[in-house]
Amino acid sequence: MRDTSVTIQDVARAAGVSRQTVSNVLNTPAIVRAETRDRVQQAIDRMGYAPHASARRLRTRRSATIGIHLDPYAGGISGVVLDRFVHALTEHAGERGLRVLVYAASDHDEEIRRMADLVDGGDVDAVVITGTAYGDRRIDWLTQRAVPFVSFGRPWGADDVDDPTYLWVDVDGATGTRAATAHALNRGPRVAFLGWPAGSATGDDRERGWREAMAAAGAPAELRLVAEETVSEARDRVAELLSARAVDAVVCASDTLAVGAHVAAVAGHRPDLAIVGFDNTPAAEALGISSVEQLPELVAAGTLDLLMAGGPRIERRTPTPGEAHVLVEPRLVVR
Incomplete structure (x- = not known):
């Protein structure tokens, strides 16, 4: 459990480093030596230090927010899967210090306009899209704008495992x-x-x-x-x-x-x-x-792993073979 009473100065003192070094570990860990970074992280974990989210967003000019489109309600039986995915994504994102912003759109054209508003306004750092298909214009728009994104669903022909064009997570049907x-x-x-x-x-x-x-x-x-x-x-x-x-x-x-x-x-x-x-x-x-x-909780975790590339924040990166895709194996529930 995080302790909001612990300050960055307390962590620096416990780790035997400067306040700036702790800040670097939190915001730009790549510039800190591995040994020092590990020592600071151990102090953070031991003391339960919780960086002030609002202050960090102002300092780094990042919203720490992921945008995701909420499909129009269509009723039916199987529509609950995406709802479960959004719920799981929100929970897992919160555990990693991120937020999820849900927005509505009636079609892909409107969704692109909504994404443009959110990205240009600095409201989101990344986007998760669902229901991808060959020739998906959302993918072209996100790629051209260099917006970090992951799709829940394979591109079905527009992407190759050995030469990936973007990041995706899917369930192995x-x-x-x-x-x-x-x-x-x-x-x-x-x-x-x-x-x-x-x-x-x-x-x-x-x-x-x-x-x-x-x-x-x-x-x-x-x-x-x-x-x-x-x-x-x-x-x-x-x-x-x-x-x-x-x-x-x-x-x-x-x-x-x-x-x-x-x-x-x-x-x-x-x-x-x-x-x-x-x-x-x-x-x-x-x-x-x-x-x-389908295990949407694993899909959500895989989505965040791809967006954050194993680091403390969302990163834009070039897809590489073996690291661009997560294929979740479902399980059979026998009744």
Whole structure:
């Protein structure tokens, strides 16, 4: 716990250095010798020293604030994942002496205008964007303006692991559905996949995990169902499947689709049908549906690690192979 009564002079005295050296450790650690820096940091940790945030912001001309766009409320079941991410980002940022500023925008054009206002006004030092796609104009704008940023979501073709163009964090969807499918195969080889129409990068990645697990088990990946992200359409597709084919389990690209599959299974007198969703929402938990947990807390921590590059503050840096991306492995929650 930080002690606001401890002053920078107290830390300097305990570490046997000058007040300026302590200030350098806090604000420009690279100019301080490693041995001295470690000694000062030990004194800070031991005494619980808490630098005055407002004074630091005035001195360094940094806001210590990260901006993030809040998507318009769209209802539904799976929309809580981004809410959890924003909440986790705010908590983790606070632990690192940073703040999160949430702003609204109806589309990418408006979001760019909002980012411009915040950056030009000195209100934010960095930005986190979500829902990235190929040709994303936000990425071009942020790159041209040299604004530090991280995206929650891969660029899907606009970036390369060996030659990264920007920093991103994502959840390994294929790994999640591979685990879900391997679990579902315990019920039998006839495992269907209920996903979105082809062309959704995230959806295609989750379908790939199902196909890979089916191939590894020597089972045919022929039961592929398509539905938009609605409970009613998912229910109808699974009801049609159950009336026409023998099915052991259904792996779904989202919990919304999984809820629809559950409704169809109950109505079709198939309470034994194994269903696995993706997102591990409260709806899946309430209905006892197994689901893949995205672990947004780890995504938030990875985002801050990339923004801060292991240091005490946000830094703009050139993406380098092996250090530009964080791919979080989700976990399967079995119910």
